[in-house]
Amino acid sequence: MGASQQPAEAAHTHERLAPDRALLGRVLASGGEDLRKCMQCATCSAVCELADGQNPGPRKEMLWAQWGLRDRLMGDPDLWLCHQCGDCTRRCPRGARPGDVMAALRRECVIHYSTPRAFGRWANRPASLLWMVLGTAALIAAAAGVWQWSGLAAAELSFTGARQRTVFPFWTRLPHGLLATVFALLIALDVAVLVSGAHRFWRDLGASHLQAALPKPASSLRAAFRRILWHDDFGRCTSSHSRRTPHLLVLYGMLALWLTSLWVVTARWNPLLEGLVYPFGFWNPWKMMANLAGLAMSAGIVLMVAERWERRETAGATTYADFALLGSLLLIVLSGFATELLHFLRMEPLRFAAYAVHLIAIGVLLWMLPYSKLAHVVYRTLALIHAERTGRGQLRVGEGGLRPPQPIAGGLGDPLRVPGEQG
Amino acid sequence: MSRHRRAIVVALVLMAVPLLYAVLTFAARPASKQPWLEPPAPNTTCILPTDRMRYDHMRYLKTLRDQVMREGRREQVMGEHAQGIGSCRNCHTHREQFCDRCHERSSVRLDCFGCHRY
Numbered sequence: 001m002g003a004s005q006q007p008a009e010a011a012h013t014h015e016r017l018a019p020d021r022a023l024l025g026r027v028l029a030s031g032g033e034d035l036r037k038c039m040q041c042a043t044c045s046a047v048c049e050l051a052d053g054q055n056p057g058p059r060k061e062m063l064w065a066q067w068g069l070r071d072r073l074m075g076d077p078d079l080w081l082c083h084q085c086g087d088c089t090r091r092c093p094r095g096a097r098p099g100d101v102m103a104a105l106r107r108e109c110v111i112h113y114s115t116p117r118a119f120g121r122w123a124n125r126p127a128s129l130l131w132m133v134l135g136t137a138a139l140i141a142a143a144a145g146v147w148q149w150s151g152l153a154a155a156e157l158s159f160t161g162a163r164q165r166t167v168f169p170f171w172t173r174l175p176h177g178l179l180a181t182v183f184a185l186l187i188a189l190d191v192a193v194l195v196s197g198a199h200r201f202w203r204d205l206g207a208s209h210l211q212a213a214l215p216k217p218a219s220s221l222r223a224a225f226r227r228i229l230w231h232d233d234f235g236r237c238t239s240s241h242s243r244r245t246p247h248l249l250v251l252y253g254m255l256a257l258w259l260t261s262l263w264v265v266t267a268r269w270n271p272l273l274e275g276l277v278y279p280f281g282f283w284n285p286w287k288m289m290a291n292l293a294g295l296a297m298s299a300g301i302v303l304m305v306a307e308r309w310e311r312r313e314t315a316g317a318t319t320y321a322d323f324a325l326l327g328s329l330l331l332i333v334l335s336g337f338a339t340e341l342l343h344f345l346r347m348e349p350l351r352f353a354a355y356a357v358h359l360i361a362i363g364v365l366l367w368m369l370p371y372s373k374l375a376h377v378v379y380r381t382l383a384l385i386h387a388e389r390t391g392r393g394q395l396r397v398g399e400g401g402l403r404p405p406q407p408i409a410g411g412l413g414d415p416l417r418v419p420g421e422q423g
Numbered sequence: 424m425s426r427h428r429r430a431i432v433v434a435l436v437l438m439a440v441p442l443l444y445a446v447l448t449f450a451a452r453p454a455s456k457q458p459w460l461e462p463p464a465p466n467t468t469c470i471l472p473t474d475r476m477r478y479d480h481m482r483y484l485k486t487l488r489d490q491v492m493r494e495g496r497r498e499q500v501m502g503e504h505a506q507g508i509g510s511c512r513n514c515h516t517h518r519e520q521f522c523d524r525c526h527e528r529s530s531v532r533l534d535c536f537g538c539h540r541y
Binding site: 229230231244248255263273285289 | 425427428430431434435437438440441444445446449
């Protein structure tokens, strides 16, 4: 430990602990029920490929969770650097399942930083699903009523032309302008909740792990972006490195589908486009990309479910949060494909039903997005940037083997120095 | 480069294809919407200003048709100062280089000239 970190350590020894007993109960109740078996042997820290040399986890998170140290846990970047590979769970001699505890803590972290925290907690309960489905259906129905009453639907119909009416009979009730408005409002809500959570999370990260900024901010952003782009950290897990492929399929599939949606919604103001853009023909490049992306996403989700089904030991406990995200994403993709197929077959009542399921599933996903596992897009990204900026994870088994820490100021030498490697 | 990284690069390149396609089709579009038209014969005046003629020529021809077919009045299409469809070519000499250019561009199919000589 370098001399520069002495004051920070001294400050910690005088810290007055404020345990949150409810936190322990929540972790125990949401997948981390074996937490109390932990005896602090640190096997998990030893086997974790992503463990930081200075702040090894998940042992410390196990201890903090047992003690209910909410403040330390919520501002802990290691929570979000973990990819839940299951190495620690597999090797734990007591069966305390540290991977599941980390997952439960991440769920708690998402709720902790969500803006109406009570809503976040409610959205993670199974009972909320029914209300979200009903609420979304009511919202779309109400918007359709408003659109008819105000003449917005008629205005859009006359703008886009009569051909639409024969191609999409539901177009008269649910014009694209309505759907874009409703979903854009929901997305704006999501962004507001996530930005406010990200703001407080970043503040807490800085407070709990203040270290000298090693690289310049721009380069830490670049490094974090590269880690997300390539997903190399997934490949480091030894128990289930196969998780990298499904996650890549879902991530890039979703990205392509978002791009397509953005293209369609903004087509009216796009200077590159002229006239009617939608519906796309089957051989339109956007349509082909969206179809491929949908296939990639469904393949990725099916692989994820299969992983949970087949390797229950290391895949982690499947809680409502996992089920809700995987289920809603799969439902969105499958109902999208069903709508497309039934549309090409012109099967009249069925395609409306498939389309309704599709729209409501999207609405439900948008309602729960900032409170669901999908919020990791924000929190993990921030944790990665923080890790790159503070030099966290320098002592890590990676491409270059063990990298030695800075020599101790007194000149004791370095016990971890690998022979032949330059310090 | 690992197998995963190769796949990611391929996916990103594929994702750029639709945008590239849109840009290329936009770039390949003809620069001007108005085709080149043969200028009218020198020192002549049209019966209406160019803008009116551009939008209303068919309405004008229909008026003439109604006069001739329903009312039996032929004074505007006959004689020295005729202003019927046959007299357009006094100034616009070649149909292929005047009428047809706009009609083809906007996919207008006419069967006037099957009967009326131009």
